[in-house]
Amino acid sequence: MANELLAALLHLNLAAAAAVLVVLALRGPTRRYFGAGFAYRLWAAVPVAALTALFPPPAARWIALPGSPKTLVVQAAEALEHAPAGTILLLWMLGALLAASLIAVRQRRFLALARRGLAGPAVAGVVVPRIVMPADAAQRYTPEERSIIRAHERAHIDRKDHRTNGWIALAQCLSWFNPLVHLGAREARIDQELACDATVLARLPGQRRLYAETLLKTQLACEAAPLGCHWVGTREHPLEVRIKTLALPAASERRRDIGLGVLAAALALSAYAVWAVQPPGPAMGAGAWSRAAVAVVHMQINPPTGR
Numbered sequence: 669m670a671n672e673l674l675a676a677l678l679h680l681n682l683a684a685a686a687a688v689l690v691v692l693a694l695r696g697p698t699r700r701y702f703g704a705g706f707a708y709r710l711w712a713a714v715p716v717a718a719l720t721a722l723f724p725p726p727a728a729r730w731i732a733l734p735g736s737p738k739t740l741v742v743q744a745a746e747a748l749e750h751a752p753a754g755t756i757l758l759l760w761m762l763g764a765l766l767a768a769s770l771i772a773v774r775q776r777r778f779l780a781l782a783r784r785g786l787a788g789p790a791v792a793g794v795v796v797p798r799i800v801m802p803a804d805a806a807q808r809y810t811p812e813e814r815s816i817i818r819a820h821e822r823a824h825i826d827r828k829d830h831r832t833n834g835w836i837a838l839a840q841c842l843s844w845f846n847p848l849v850h851l852g853a854r855e856a857r858i859d860q861e862l863a864c865d866a867t868v869l870a871r872l873p874g875q876r877r878l879y880a881e882t883l884l885k886t887q888l889a890c891e892a893a894p895l896g897c898h899w900v901g902t903r904e905h906p907l908e909v910r911i912k913t914l915a916l917p918a919a920s921e922r923r924r925d926i927g928l929g930v931l932a933a934a935l936a937l938s939a940y941a942v943w944a945v946q947p948p949g950p951a952m953g954a955g956a957w958s959r960a961a962v963a964v965v966h967m968q969i970n971p972p973t974g975r
Contacts, residue, residue, distance in 0.1 A: 670753035677760065679721040681846045683942040684839075687717035688852035690938070695859060702927035703919040708863035709931055711856040713938040715839075720939040725946035760845070767844040771837055771894045778893045789817045789886070791824045791897040794834035799825075800893075813882040816868070816875060823867045824897040829860055837894055860897070862913045869914070880914055883907050 691710045699707035781787040785803025792800050799821045805814060824830060836853045843849040869876055884907060892898040919927065 670757055674753040674756055676722055677757075679946065680718045681843050681849070683721035684714050684718040684843065684852075685846060685848040686942070687714040687938055688848045691852065692855065694934070695855070698927075698930075699859075699862070699913065700916060701919070702923055702930070703916075704859065704862035704866040704913055706919075706924075706927040706931060708856070708859040710934065711852070711859065713935055714852055714856075715835075716935050717938045717942045720942040721946070723943055725943070763844045764841045767841040771841065774892075774894045778896075787893075789821060790893050791821050791830050792893050792895070794830055794895050797825050797830040797896065809882065809885065812878060813885065816872075816879055816882045819868050819872065820864060821897070823864050827864065827867065829864065829897050830895075832860070833857065833897060834895060858909070862910065864897075865910060865914060870918070876914060880911055883910055
């Protein structure tokens with residue numbers, strides 16, 4: 669049982685890592701051609717691929733003869749059968765608990781800053797979200813700018829982004845040893861902010877200039893909310909990324925329709941690819957007679973030597 673759990677954990681993380689690499693490669697062109705919302709939706713391929721890795725593997729269509737070469741995936745699966753699964757799973761659980769504790773500490777630190785008026789704008793909370801604004805918001809922003817900020821944070825709540833970030837944090841805890849999962853979580857939250865910007869501007873098409881000016885005035889807090897919606901840094905200045913994305917023209921209806929088809933195809937292909945590369949299960953209909961047939965063929969190929 670422990671070996672099966674370890675194999676499922678490994679397959680799940682390999683599938684998630686591969687999906688993260690694919691999304692990282694596609695998100696830029698997708699954002700430019702179909703819009704920020706479609707680039708953010710591409711991240712659905714990661715949980716789809718990970719969950720597909722838990723499906724039963726395809727049945728073998730033939731029986732491998734003794735001594736025949738094995739694929740790398742099959743070799744890795746067989747190696748897991750002899751691994752100290754109990755010890756590895758214990759270490760995994762301890763790491764998951766440590767990762768959850770670190771997130772809890774960061775969340776408490778953010779909430780402490782919010783109570784002092786030193787955090788925000790942001791949405792804090794997973795089950796019961798609330799908008800956090802800095803104490804000097806009335807002095808820092810005009811009424812129109814505060815309206816834009818509230819529209820952005822309410823869009824997060826309407827889109828249930830706070831709950832999505834809760835699932836992302838859970839995935840980071842369960843896959844604490846997988847660097848690609850952490851990289852994907854960080855980039856997915858960046859795309860989430862860009863998608864939220866696009867949502868607000870679709871509702872307020874004439875406010876693009878005011879929206880950009882408000883972003884330029886925003887002083888980002890040094891502490892982000894791990895359980896909530898808050899902009900996180902990038903290699904470029906975060907405001908640069910958002911301003912560049914705001915400058916992109918809105919996708920036409922035709923492009924959006926094409927984008928829906930591309931998104932559906934990407935999710936389907938990611939699921940099928942993960943399922944297809946799994947080590948095959950027992951051959952269909954393989955029973956005692958098939959094992960006996962293999963033994964006979966093996967004896968014919970390698971006859972016993974007489975003395």
